[in-house]
Amino acid sequence: MNALEVGGLTKYFGGLPAVHEVTIEVPQGDRRLLLGPNGAGKTTLFNLITGDLPPTEGSVRLFGRDITRIPSHRCSHFGLARTYQILTLFPRSTLEDNVVFALLGLSPLRFNPLRRVRGNAELQAQARAALALVGLESKAQSFLSETSYGEKRRLELALALAQKPRLLLLDEPLAGLSTEERAQMRVLISSIPREITIVMIEHDMDTALALAESITVMHHGRVVAGGDRATIVKDPRVREVYFGH
Numbered sequence: 001m002n003a004l005e006v007g008g009l010t011k012y013f014g015g016l017p018a019v020h021e022v023t024i025e026v027p028q029g030d031r032r033l034l035l036g037p038n039g040a041g042k043t044t045l046f047n048l049i050t051g052d053l054p055p056t057e058g059s060v061r062l063f064g065r066d067i068t069r070i071p072s073h074r075c076s077h078f079g080l081a082r083t084y085q086i087l088t089l090f091p092r093s094t095l096e097d098n099v100v101f102a103l104l105g106l107s108p109l110r111f112n113p114l115r116r117v118r119g120n121a122e123l124q125a126q127a128r129a130a131l132a133l134v135g136l137e138s139k140a141q142s143f144l145s146e147t148s149y150g151e152k153r154r155l156e157l158a159l160a161l162a163q164k165p166r167l168l169l170l171d172e173p174l175a176g177l178s179t180e181e182r183a184q185m186r187v188l189i190s191s192i193p194r195e196i197t198i199v200m201i202e203h204d205m206d207t208a209l210a211l212a213e214s215i216t217v218m219h220h221g222r223v224v225a226g227g228d229r230a231t232i233v234k235d236p237r238v239r240e241v242y243f244g245h
Contacts, residue, residue: 001028001063001064002025002026002027002028002061002063002064003026003027003028003029003030003062003063003166003167003197004024004025004026004049004060004061004062004167004197004199005024005025005026005059005060005061006022006023006024006025006045006049006058006059006060006061007023007058007059007060007061008021008022008023008057008058008059009021009022009023009045009048009055009057009058009059009060010022010055010056010057010058011044011048011053011055011056012056017221018041018044018221019041019044019045019048019055019221020041020220020221020222021057021058021222022041022045022058022218022221022222022223023223024216024223024226026167026197026199026214027197028063028197029194029195029197030197030198030199030213030214031198031200031211031212031213031214032197032198032199032200032212032213032214032215032216033199033200033201033202033208033209033211033212033214033215033216034046034199034200034201034215034216034218035201035202035208035215035216035217035218035232035238036217036218036219036241037203037219037241037242038203039220040218040219040220040221041218041220041221041222042171042201042218043085043171043201044221045218046082046169046171046201048060049080049169050072050075050080050082050169051067051069051070051071051072051074051075052072054069055068062075062078062079062080062167063078063079063166063167065078067080073105076105076163076165079164079165079166079167080165080166080167080169081160081161081163081165081167081168081169082160082168082169082170082171083156083157083159083160083169083170083171083173084156084171085171085172085175085201087152087153087156088156089144089152089155089156089159090144091144091145092143092144092145093143093144094140094141094142094143094144095131095136095139095140095141095142095143095144095147095155095158096124096127096128096131096140096141097127098144098155098159099126099127099130099131099155099158099159099162100120100123100124100127102159102160102162102163103123103126103127103162103163104123105163126162127140127162128140129162130158130159130161130162131155131158133158133161133188134154134155134157134158134161134188135154135184135188136151136154136155136158139151148181149176149177149181150177150178150181150184150185153173153176153177153181153185154184154185154188156173157170157173157185157188157189161192165196166195166196166197167196167197167198167199168192168196168197168198168199169198169199169200170189170198170199170200170201170202171201172201172202172203173185173189173200173202174186174202174204174207175203182207186207186210186211189211190211200212209229209232209233212229213228213229214226214227214228215227215228215229215232217232217235217237217238217241219241224237224238224241225237225238
């Protein structure tokens with residue numbers, strides 16, 4: 001069974017197609033890179049997969065389940081998690097509380113307005129375990145404002161992993177990081193268990209190729225090439241997209 005099947009996915013904004021008839025299959029356990037220049041439609045495709053945007057046409061199947069019209073807040077219940085190109089964190093809360101808030105979306109506690117969330121031992125333990133996965137357990141009680149940009153990026157990965165996803169979408173997880181921070185993030189992504197399928201957007205081709213096993217290249221909202229690393233590097237369509245020849 002494939003982890004993800006996107007069939008003829010299309011999204012128009014007015015009369016312009018941001019994503020046009022995209023069809024992709026991602027096997028379970030794959031490390032898939034979604035590559036393409038700015039404006040290629042990569043993040044829009046992620047938003048269609050997660051339900052942040054409704055498609056104009058096409059379908060999305062997650063482990064065989066049709067999730068095309070399922071809103072984003074419910075997709076996590078079916079094993080889908082993502083990070084965002086722009087950080088989406090709670091700046092006045094601690095790192096632990098940020099993870100607890102993410103866990104709350106999957107917990108029955110969200111339906112109980114009388115149950116205290118802060119101080120819940122089970123949620124706190126799960127949050128600390130998620131922070132430990134990204135090397136931030138020692139900063140659990142630090143406020144977000146006291147952390148570096150690289151630590152914020154790692155925190156966002158912790159939020160996604162805390163939801164115990166089966167499919168993880170990473171939207172430019174290395175963006176804005178220093179050389180040292182990029183190396184740390186590469187190690188973290190490489191250490192994610194194989195039972196979690198990963199689809200990642202990244203602009204740095206050298207870094208991304210080192211992490212990816214298969215690659216889908218987009219340009220002007222369409223898929224223009226696909227295959228393993230060796231195939232993509234030699235593909236003349238990819239050279240044309242990136243180098244103009």
